[in-house]
Amino acid sequence: MNDLHYLKAIDLLRKVSSSNGFLASAQNISNYKRVWARDGVICGLAALASGDDDLIATFQKTLETLGNNQHHNGTVPSNVMTKGDKIEVSYGGLAGRVDAVTWFIIGICQFAFYKKDDAFVKKYQVSIQKCLYLLEAWEFNNKHLLYVPLSGNWADEYITDGYVLYDQLLRIWALKSYNYFAKDSLIASKIEKIKEQIEINFTPKSVGEKYHERAYDEANIQEFMPCSFSPAGYKKQFDAFANSLALYLNIGDQNFQESILKHALKLSSERPLQLIPAFWPPIEEHDLDWNLLKNNCKYEFRNYPNEFHNGGSWPMVNGFFGLALLSKDKKKEALTLLNAINIANAIDDYSFYENFNSETKLPNGVPFCAWSGAATIILHQSINTNFKFFV
Secondary structure (H helix, E strand, C coil): CCCHHHHHHHHHHHHCEECCEEECECCCCHHHCCEEHHHHHHHHHHHHHHCCHHHHHHHHHHHHHHHHCCCCCCCCCCEEEEECCEEEEECECCCECHHHHHHHHHHHHHHHHHHCCHHHHHHCHHHHHHHHHHHHHCCCCCCCCCCECCCCCCCCCCCCCEEEHHHHHHHHHHHHHHHHHHCCHHHHHHHHHHHHHHHHHHCCCCCCCCCCHHHHHHHCCCCCCEEEEECCEEEEEEEHHHHHHHHHCCCCCHHHHHHHHHHHHHHHHCCCCCCCECEECCCCCCCCCHHHHHHCCCCCCCCCCCECCEECECHHHHHHHHHHHHHCCCHHHHHHHHHHHHHHHHHHHHCCCCEECCCCCCEECCCCEHHHHHHHHHHHHHHHCCCCCCC
Protein backbone atom coordinates (compact mmCIF):
# COMPACT_ATOMS: atom_id res chain seq x y z
CA MET A 1 0.00 0.00 0.00
CA ASN A 2 1.43 3.39 -1.00
CA ASP A 3 1.82 5.93 1.78
CA LEU A 4 0.81 9.60 1.71
CA HIS A 5 4.35 10.83 0.93
CA TYR A 6 4.49 8.66 -2.18
CA LEU A 7 1.01 9.67 -3.35
CA LYS A 8 1.83 13.36 -2.89
CA ALA A 9 4.99 12.90 -4.97
CA ILE A 10 3.01 11.16 -7.71
CA ASP A 11 0.49 14.02 -7.63
CA LEU A 12 3.31 16.55 -8.03
CA LEU A 13 4.62 14.77 -11.14
CA ARG A 14 1.10 14.85 -12.56
CA LYS A 15 0.93 18.60 -11.91
CA VAL A 16 4.21 19.24 -13.76
CA SER A 17 3.19 17.05 -16.71
CA SER A 18 2.71 19.08 -19.87
CA SER A 19 2.10 18.33 -23.54
CA ASN A 20 5.87 18.69 -24.08
CA GLY A 21 7.08 16.71 -21.06
CA PHE A 22 7.91 17.23 -17.41
CA LEU A 23 8.35 20.81 -16.22
CA ALA A 24 10.88 21.49 -13.48
CA SER A 25 8.34 22.91 -11.02
CA ALA A 26 4.62 23.35 -10.54
CA GLN A 27 5.37 26.86 -9.26
CA ASN A 28 4.67 29.61 -11.80
CA ILE A 29 8.30 30.67 -12.20
CA SER A 30 9.29 31.14 -15.85
CA ASN A 31 12.72 29.50 -15.68
CA TYR A 32 11.17 26.38 -14.13
CA LYS A 33 8.15 26.20 -16.47
CA ARG A 34 10.39 24.49 -18.99
CA VAL A 35 11.30 20.98 -20.01
CA TRP A 36 14.84 20.54 -18.67
CA ALA A 37 17.09 17.69 -19.78
CA ARG A 38 18.37 16.58 -16.39
CA ASP A 39 15.22 17.41 -14.39
CA GLY A 40 13.01 15.85 -17.04
CA VAL A 41 14.98 12.62 -17.28
CA ILE A 42 15.20 12.23 -13.50
CA CYS A 43 11.43 12.74 -13.29
CA GLY A 44 11.14 10.25 -16.14
CA LEU A 45 13.14 7.68 -14.21
CA ALA A 46 10.67 8.19 -11.37
CA ALA A 47 7.82 7.67 -13.83
CA LEU A 48 9.31 4.33 -14.87
CA ALA A 49 9.71 3.33 -11.22
CA SER A 50 6.08 4.24 -10.54
CA GLY A 51 4.71 2.17 -13.42
CA ASP A 52 2.12 4.93 -14.01
CA ASP A 53 1.20 4.88 -17.71
CA ASP A 54 0.35 8.58 -17.88
CA LEU A 55 3.63 9.62 -16.28
CA ILE A 56 5.57 7.25 -18.53
CA ALA A 57 3.85 8.85 -21.54
CA THR A 58 4.98 12.26 -20.25
CA PHE A 59 8.51 10.91 -20.03
CA GLN A 60 8.32 9.92 -23.68
CA LYS A 61 7.17 13.46 -24.55
CA THR A 62 10.11 14.84 -22.56
CA LEU A 63 12.57 12.78 -24.58
CA GLU A 64 10.87 13.72 -27.85
CA THR A 65 11.03 17.43 -26.97
CA LEU A 66 14.74 17.18 -26.22
CA GLY A 67 15.47 15.06 -29.29
CA ASN A 68 13.48 17.31 -31.63
CA ASN A 69 15.50 20.32 -30.47
CA GLN A 70 18.96 18.78 -30.50
CA HIS A 71 21.51 21.15 -32.05
CA HIS A 72 23.04 20.03 -35.36
CA ASN A 73 26.40 19.61 -33.61
CA GLY A 74 24.90 17.14 -31.12
CA THR A 75 24.29 19.40 -28.14
CA VAL A 76 21.10 18.52 -26.27
CA PRO A 77 19.02 21.41 -24.93
CA SER A 78 19.54 22.38 -21.32
CA ASN A 79 15.87 23.34 -21.44
CA VAL A 80 13.02 24.01 -23.83
CA MET A 81 10.07 26.34 -23.29
CA THR A 82 7.01 26.60 -25.50
CA LYS A 83 4.75 29.66 -25.74
CA GLY A 84 1.94 28.79 -28.07
CA ASP A 85 3.58 28.17 -31.44
CA LYS A 86 6.87 29.70 -30.30
CA ILE A 87 9.68 27.50 -28.95
CA GLU A 88 12.58 28.86 -26.91
CA VAL A 89 15.59 26.54 -26.72
CA SER A 90 18.55 27.05 -24.38
CA TYR A 91 21.74 25.01 -24.57
CA GLY A 92 23.03 26.66 -21.39
CA GLY A 93 23.51 30.14 -19.98
CA LEU A 94 27.03 31.30 -19.17
CA ALA A 95 28.26 27.87 -20.28
CA GLY A 96 26.79 24.84 -22.01
CA ARG A 97 25.49 21.88 -20.03
CA VAL A 98 27.54 18.75 -20.54
CA ASP A 99 25.20 16.60 -18.47
CA ALA A 100 22.22 17.38 -20.72
CA VAL A 101 23.88 15.11 -23.30
CA THR A 102 24.48 12.20 -20.94
CA TRP A 103 21.09 12.42 -19.23
CA PHE A 104 19.43 12.37 -22.67
CA ILE A 105 21.20 9.13 -23.61
CA ILE A 106 20.36 7.62 -20.21
CA GLY A 107 16.72 8.66 -20.62
CA ILE A 108 16.31 7.18 -24.10
CA CYS A 109 17.90 3.88 -23.13
CA GLN A 110 16.28 3.45 -19.71
CA PHE A 111 12.87 4.15 -21.29
CA ALA A 112 13.54 1.54 -24.00
CA PHE A 113 14.87 -0.94 -21.44
CA TYR A 114 11.72 -0.57 -19.33
CA LYS A 115 9.39 -0.85 -22.34
CA LYS A 116 11.49 -3.66 -23.92
CA ASP A 117 11.41 -1.53 -27.06
CA ASP A 118 14.64 -1.67 -29.09
CA ALA A 119 12.92 0.34 -31.82
CA PHE A 120 12.84 3.40 -29.56
CA VAL A 121 16.64 3.40 -29.39
CA LYS A 122 16.85 2.88 -33.15
CA LYS A 123 14.55 5.87 -33.64
CA TYR A 124 17.14 8.04 -31.87
CA GLN A 125 20.19 6.28 -33.25
CA VAL A 126 21.45 9.34 -35.15
CA SER A 127 20.85 11.61 -32.15
CA ILE A 128 22.73 9.27 -29.83
CA GLN A 129 25.64 8.95 -32.24
CA LYS A 130 25.92 12.74 -32.38
CA CYS A 131 26.00 12.77 -28.59
CA LEU A 132 28.72 10.13 -28.46
CA TYR A 133 30.91 11.98 -31.00
CA LEU A 134 30.43 15.20 -29.06
CA LEU A 135 31.48 13.55 -25.80
CA GLU A 136 34.61 12.25 -27.52
CA ALA A 137 35.40 15.77 -28.73
CA TRP A 138 34.91 17.20 -25.22
CA GLU A 139 37.82 15.12 -23.99
CA PHE A 140 40.07 17.55 -25.92
CA ASN A 141 43.17 15.44 -25.19
CA ASN A 142 41.72 12.04 -26.20
CA LYS A 143 42.61 10.58 -22.79
CA HIS A 144 39.10 9.37 -21.90
CA LEU A 145 37.95 11.99 -19.35
CA LEU A 146 35.57 14.82 -20.28
CA TYR A 147 36.75 18.39 -19.74
CA VAL A 148 33.81 20.34 -18.32
CA PRO A 149 33.59 24.15 -18.15
CA LEU A 150 32.67 26.02 -14.99
CA SER A 151 28.83 25.97 -14.78
CA GLY A 152 28.81 23.01 -17.14
CA ASN A 153 26.41 20.72 -15.26
CA TRP A 154 23.65 20.60 -12.62
CA ALA A 155 25.88 22.39 -10.07
CA ASP A 156 25.87 25.37 -12.38
CA GLU A 157 26.75 27.99 -9.76
CA TYR A 158 29.40 25.95 -7.97
CA ILE A 159 33.20 25.81 -8.33
CA THR A 160 33.74 22.49 -10.13
CA ASP A 161 35.40 22.58 -13.52
CA GLY A 162 37.84 20.58 -15.60
CA TYR A 163 37.70 16.85 -15.01
CA VAL A 164 34.50 16.81 -12.98
CA LEU A 165 33.82 13.44 -11.36
CA TYR A 166 30.02 13.59 -11.71
CA ASP A 167 30.20 14.01 -15.48
CA GLN A 168 32.64 11.13 -15.97
CA LEU A 169 30.33 8.82 -14.03
CA LEU A 170 27.20 9.93 -15.88
CA ARG A 171 29.03 9.20 -19.11
CA ILE A 172 29.75 5.65 -17.95
CA TRP A 173 26.07 5.15 -17.08
CA ALA A 174 25.04 6.57 -20.46
CA LEU A 175 27.45 4.33 -22.37
CA LYS A 176 26.44 1.24 -20.38
CA SER A 177 22.77 2.02 -20.96
CA TYR A 178 23.29 2.44 -24.70
CA ASN A 179 25.54 -0.57 -25.04
CA TYR A 180 22.81 -2.81 -23.61
CA PHE A 181 21.24 -2.32 -27.05
CA ALA A 182 24.29 -1.65 -29.27
CA LYS A 183 26.47 -4.48 -27.94
CA ASP A 184 29.49 -2.73 -29.44
CA SER A 185 32.93 -3.96 -28.34
CA LEU A 186 34.41 -0.49 -28.94
CA ILE A 187 31.91 1.06 -26.53
CA ALA A 188 32.58 -1.69 -23.98
CA SER A 189 36.29 -0.93 -24.27
CA LYS A 190 35.66 2.82 -23.90
CA ILE A 191 33.69 2.21 -20.69
CA GLU A 192 36.64 0.30 -19.23
CA LYS A 193 39.10 3.02 -20.25
CA ILE A 194 37.01 5.76 -18.65
CA LYS A 195 36.59 3.66 -15.51
CA GLU A 196 40.35 3.06 -15.39
CA GLN A 197 41.10 6.79 -15.65
CA ILE A 198 38.60 7.59 -12.90
CA GLU A 199 40.23 5.05 -10.61
CA ILE A 200 43.74 6.29 -11.45
CA ASN A 201 42.93 9.96 -10.90
CA PHE A 202 40.20 9.95 -8.22
CA THR A 203 41.05 7.08 -5.85
CA PRO A 204 43.84 6.84 -3.27
CA LYS A 205 47.19 5.10 -3.82
CA SER A 206 46.25 4.22 -7.39
CA VAL A 207 48.64 2.68 -9.88
CA GLY A 208 48.98 4.28 -13.30
CA GLU A 209 50.00 7.51 -14.98
CA LYS A 210 48.09 10.44 -13.52
CA TYR A 211 46.82 13.40 -15.52
CA HIS A 212 48.45 15.72 -12.96
CA GLU A 213 50.84 13.76 -10.71
CA ARG A 214 51.90 16.65 -8.47
CA ALA A 215 48.33 17.84 -7.92
CA TYR A 216 47.21 14.24 -7.23
CA ASP A 217 49.90 13.86 -4.56
CA GLU A 218 48.97 17.20 -2.97
CA ALA A 219 45.27 16.25 -2.90
CA ASN A 220 46.02 13.32 -0.58
CA ILE A 221 42.84 11.45 -1.48
CA GLN A 222 41.65 9.22 1.38
CA GLU A 223 37.99 8.55 2.23
CA PHE A 224 36.13 9.53 -0.95
CA MET A 225 36.59 10.76 -4.50
CA PRO A 226 37.23 14.52 -4.82
CA CYS A 227 34.72 16.49 -6.87
CA SER A 228 37.03 17.64 -9.70
CA PHE A 229 40.51 18.52 -10.84
CA SER A 230 41.99 20.75 -13.53
CA PRO A 231 45.41 22.10 -14.52
CA ALA A 232 45.13 24.29 -11.41
CA GLY A 233 44.78 21.28 -9.08
CA TYR A 234 42.05 19.38 -7.24
CA LYS A 235 38.81 20.62 -5.70
CA LYS A 236 38.51 18.31 -2.73
CA GLN A 237 34.92 18.72 -1.52
CA PHE A 238 32.79 15.61 -1.11
CA ASP A 239 30.29 15.53 -3.99
CA ALA A 240 27.36 13.46 -2.75
CA PHE A 241 25.79 13.01 -6.20
CA ALA A 242 29.06 11.90 -7.79
CA ASN A 243 30.14 9.57 -5.00
CA SER A 244 26.65 8.05 -4.98
CA LEU A 245 27.00 7.35 -8.70
CA ALA A 246 30.44 5.83 -8.08
CA LEU A 247 28.90 3.41 -5.58
CA TYR A 248 25.90 2.71 -7.83
CA LEU A 249 28.15 1.98 -10.81
CA ASN A 250 30.60 0.01 -8.67
CA ILE A 251 33.66 2.17 -9.37
CA GLY A 252 36.72 1.72 -7.14
CA ASP A 253 37.77 -1.30 -5.11
CA GLN A 254 35.57 -2.71 -2.35
CA ASN A 255 37.54 -1.20 0.53
CA PHE A 256 37.38 2.27 -0.97
CA GLN A 257 33.64 1.95 -1.68
CA GLU A 258 33.13 0.99 1.96
CA SER A 259 35.09 4.09 2.93
CA ILE A 260 32.83 6.27 0.76
CA LEU A 261 29.75 4.70 2.33
CA LYS A 262 31.05 5.22 5.84
CA HIS A 263 31.92 8.86 5.15
CA ALA A 264 28.54 9.58 3.52
CA LEU A 265 26.50 7.93 6.27
CA LYS A 266 28.43 9.79 8.97
CA LEU A 267 27.92 13.06 7.14
CA SER A 268 24.16 12.57 6.84
CA SER A 269 23.81 11.40 10.46
CA GLU A 270 25.47 14.60 11.69
CA ARG A 271 23.06 16.94 9.88
CA PRO A 272 19.74 18.03 11.49
CA LEU A 273 17.71 16.87 8.47
CA GLN A 274 19.57 13.54 8.33
CA LEU A 275 20.21 14.28 4.66
CA ILE A 276 23.58 14.28 2.95
CA PRO A 277 24.63 17.75 1.68
CA ALA A 278 25.30 18.16 -2.03
CA PHE A 279 28.90 19.33 -1.50
CA TRP A 280 30.80 19.33 1.78
CA PRO A 281 32.37 21.14 3.53
CA PRO A 282 30.83 24.48 2.59
CA ILE A 283 33.04 27.20 1.17
CA GLU A 284 33.30 30.11 3.61
CA GLU A 285 34.12 33.77 2.94
CA HIS A 286 37.68 33.32 4.16
CA ASP A 287 38.36 30.40 1.77
CA LEU A 288 40.38 30.79 -1.42
CA ASP A 289 37.50 29.57 -3.58
CA TRP A 290 35.01 32.13 -2.23
CA ASN A 291 35.69 34.66 -5.00
CA LEU A 292 35.20 31.98 -7.64
CA LEU A 293 31.94 30.96 -5.98
CA LYS A 294 30.47 34.41 -5.40
CA ASN A 295 31.03 35.52 -9.00
CA ASN A 296 29.57 32.37 -10.55
CA CYS A 297 25.95 33.46 -10.71
CA LYS A 298 24.06 35.15 -13.50
CA TYR A 299 21.19 36.67 -11.54
CA GLU A 300 21.48 36.44 -7.75
CA PHE A 301 23.92 34.84 -5.35
CA ARG A 302 22.44 31.75 -3.67
CA ASN A 303 25.49 29.80 -2.51
CA TYR A 304 25.73 31.00 1.06
CA PRO A 305 27.41 28.42 3.33
CA ASN A 306 25.12 25.42 3.98
CA GLU A 307 22.77 26.46 1.18
CA PHE A 308 22.11 25.61 -2.46
CA HIS A 309 25.15 23.84 -3.98
CA ASN A 310 27.43 25.13 -1.23
CA GLY A 311 26.51 22.55 1.39
CA GLY A 312 22.74 22.64 0.92
CA SER A 313 20.70 19.43 1.21
CA TRP A 314 18.75 18.35 -1.88
CA PRO A 315 16.11 15.59 -1.73
CA MET A 316 16.97 14.75 -5.36
CA VAL A 317 20.63 14.09 -4.57
CA ASN A 318 19.61 12.00 -1.58
CA GLY A 319 17.38 9.89 -3.81
CA PHE A 320 20.48 8.78 -5.72
CA PHE A 321 22.35 8.21 -2.48
CA GLY A 322 19.48 5.91 -1.56
CA LEU A 323 19.98 3.94 -4.76
CA ALA A 324 23.67 3.66 -3.89
CA LEU A 325 22.78 2.31 -0.43
CA LEU A 326 20.47 -0.31 -1.91
CA SER A 327 23.14 -1.35 -4.41
CA LYS A 328 25.36 -2.13 -1.41
CA ASP A 329 22.63 -4.08 0.44
CA LYS A 330 22.02 -1.27 2.93
CA LYS A 331 18.22 -1.49 2.93
CA LYS A 332 17.83 -0.37 6.55
CA GLU A 333 19.89 2.75 5.89
CA ALA A 334 17.97 3.38 2.66
CA LEU A 335 14.67 3.23 4.57
CA THR A 336 15.99 5.72 7.10
CA LEU A 337 17.06 8.01 4.29
CA LEU A 338 13.69 7.72 2.52
CA ASN A 339 12.01 8.78 5.74
CA ALA A 340 14.30 11.82 5.96
CA ILE A 341 13.57 12.75 2.32
CA ASN A 342 9.83 12.42 2.95
CA ILE A 343 9.98 14.61 6.06
CA ALA A 344 11.84 17.29 4.11
CA ASN A 345 9.42 17.10 1.16
CA ALA A 346 6.45 17.39 3.53
CA ILE A 347 7.60 20.70 5.06
CA ASP A 348 5.00 23.49 4.60
CA ASP A 349 2.22 21.08 3.67
CA TYR A 350 4.22 19.15 1.07
CA SER A 351 5.93 22.05 -0.65
CA PHE A 352 8.67 19.81 -2.12
CA TYR A 353 11.36 22.46 -1.82
CA GLU A 354 14.40 22.37 -4.07
CA ASN A 355 16.92 22.28 -1.21
CA PHE A 356 17.43 23.12 2.46
CA ASN A 357 19.97 24.81 4.69
CA SER A 358 21.89 21.88 6.15
CA GLU A 359 22.26 23.52 9.56
CA THR A 360 19.06 25.53 10.13
CA LYS A 361 16.80 23.17 8.12
CA LEU A 362 15.15 26.20 6.47
CA PRO A 363 13.96 25.60 2.89
CA ASN A 364 15.71 27.21 -0.07
CA GLY A 365 15.01 27.50 -3.72
CA VAL A 366 11.84 26.78 -5.62
CA PRO A 367 8.86 24.97 -4.03
CA PHE A 368 6.99 22.15 -5.77
CA CYS A 369 10.27 21.12 -7.37
CA ALA A 370 9.53 18.06 -9.49
CA TRP A 371 12.74 16.16 -8.92
CA SER A 372 12.35 16.46 -5.15
CA GLY A 373 9.20 14.40 -5.60
CA ALA A 374 11.04 12.11 -8.00
CA ALA A 375 13.47 11.21 -5.21
CA THR A 376 10.65 9.87 -3.06
CA ILE A 377 9.17 7.87 -5.94
CA ILE A 378 12.44 6.31 -7.10
CA LEU A 379 13.57 5.29 -3.64
CA HIS A 380 10.11 4.18 -2.44
CA GLN A 381 9.68 1.87 -5.43
CA SER A 382 13.25 0.59 -5.29
CA ILE A 383 12.74 -0.41 -1.66
CA ASN A 384 9.16 -1.67 -1.80
CA THR A 385 8.92 -3.26 -5.25
CA ASN A 386 12.61 -4.01 -5.89
CA PHE A 387 12.45 -1.80 -8.99
CA LYS A 388 15.83 -1.51 -10.73
CA PHE A 389 17.28 0.61 -13.50
CA PHE A 390 19.81 -0.88 -15.88
CA VAL A 391 23.34 -0.05 -14.69
